[in-house]
Amino acid sequence: MNVQILPARLHGEICAPPSKSIAHRALICAALANGNSTVFPIDTSKDMEATIGALQAMGASICRNGKQVTVTGISCVPQHATIDCIESGSTLRFLIPIAAAKGIACRFVGSGRLPERPLAPYFDEFSRKGVCLDRNFVPLNLSGQLLPGVYTLPGDISSQFITGLLFALPLLGQDSxxxxxxxxxxxxxxxxxxxxLKKFGIFVSRENDTFYIPGNQQYQPKQFQVESDFSNAAFFLTAAALGNDVKVSGLSCDSLQGDQRILDALSLLGANPVWKENSVSIDRSVSHAAEMDGRDIPDLLPILCVAAAAVP
Incomplete structure (x- = not known):
């Protein structure tokens, strides 16, 4: 396929799509709640379909109506399940601890490059916590029942391992x-x-590099609105910072999304983001170089390189 790109200026307003990261987490919490929850809006993607299919295999009832998803939490745990994570690393890493906490004997499978995604932090730690993983990559078989206790994990491989345990450990009978x-x-x-987790009634506290998770907690069903995604918005905000007349709407100025830092990064490059209600525009283009730490915002680095390359 050949694509011809002609010089032009962008003009208009775009509503950022819902956050996939938040939607993933909300669907999982809803599946762990006792009752019916509604999560909206959710866009279709392979990762979302992987998570929905996996939660259904674990016993959740999920009904989709356009961008709204109704979830009835897991009430009857299957004795055995095959969980196809397709190519979604987040689905795989989030759900392994949950299956272990629920005591579901299951087989995790996947496709594409998913077998290359490392699972060593779980493989090493779970063998001491009542769970057997027959290998540290998919396809893998899981058996046993996750035990509460102290879990020691590296923080520099992927935050998904910590998130997976944060979902699972509140379900156990004692603190972890x-x-x-x-x-x-x-x-x-x-x-x-x-x-x-807090919005679904689960309490977790953190002190520096230690997380405290009380046991015997219960997820509460709720109506959950997924906020718009700063990762996607970053491309259009950068376009605005390069001199285009673009406004991005649907964003939350109080968002905890790490990629909200696109606004700080563009400001360091000389741009001036302006909030008006839930919309952001840029009234001054990038103008100078800057140095910044990208360790917590890896998804922003490619588009920030584009912005930096345009600095006069």
Missing amino acids: VIRLSTRLESAPYVDLTIDV
């Missing part, structure tokens, strides 16, 4: 602790998890 052995990368994603 997660201790990080290395610096937590992509920390805002863990903050996002804790925020969504």
Whole structure:
């Protein structure tokens, strides 16, 4: 396929799509709640379909009506399940601890590059916590029942391992602790998890690199509105910072999404983001170079390189 790109200026307003990261977390919390929850809006994607299909395989009832998803929480746990995560690493890493906490004997499978995604932090730790994983990559078989206790994980491989345990450990009969052995990368994603958990009635506390998770907690059903996605909005905000007349709507100035830092990053490059209610426009283009730390915002680095390349 050949695509011809002609010089032009962008003009208009775009509503940012809903956050996939938040939608993932809300669907999982809804599936763990006792009763009916509604999560909206949710856009169709392979990752979302993987999570929905996996939760259904674990016993949740899920009905989709346009962008609204109704979830009836898991009430009858299957004795055995095959969970196809397709190519979604987040689905795989989020749900392994939940299946273990529920005591579901299951087989996790996937496709594409998913078998290349490392699972060593779970493989190493779960063998001491009552769960057997027959290998540290998919396809894998899981058996046993997750035990409460102290979990020690690296923080610099993926924050998804911490998120998976934060979902699962509140379901156990006693309190648990997660201790990080290395610096937590992509920390805002863990903050996002804790925020969504709180909205579904789950309490987690954190002190530096240690997380405290009380046991015997119950997820509460709720109506959950998914906020718009800063990761997607970043492309259009950068276009505005390059001199185009573009406004992005549907965003929350109080968002805990790590990629909200696109606004700070563009400001460092000389742009001037302006909030008006839930919309953002840029009234001054990038003008100078800057140095910034991208460890917590890896998804923003490609588009920030574009912005930096346009600095006069």
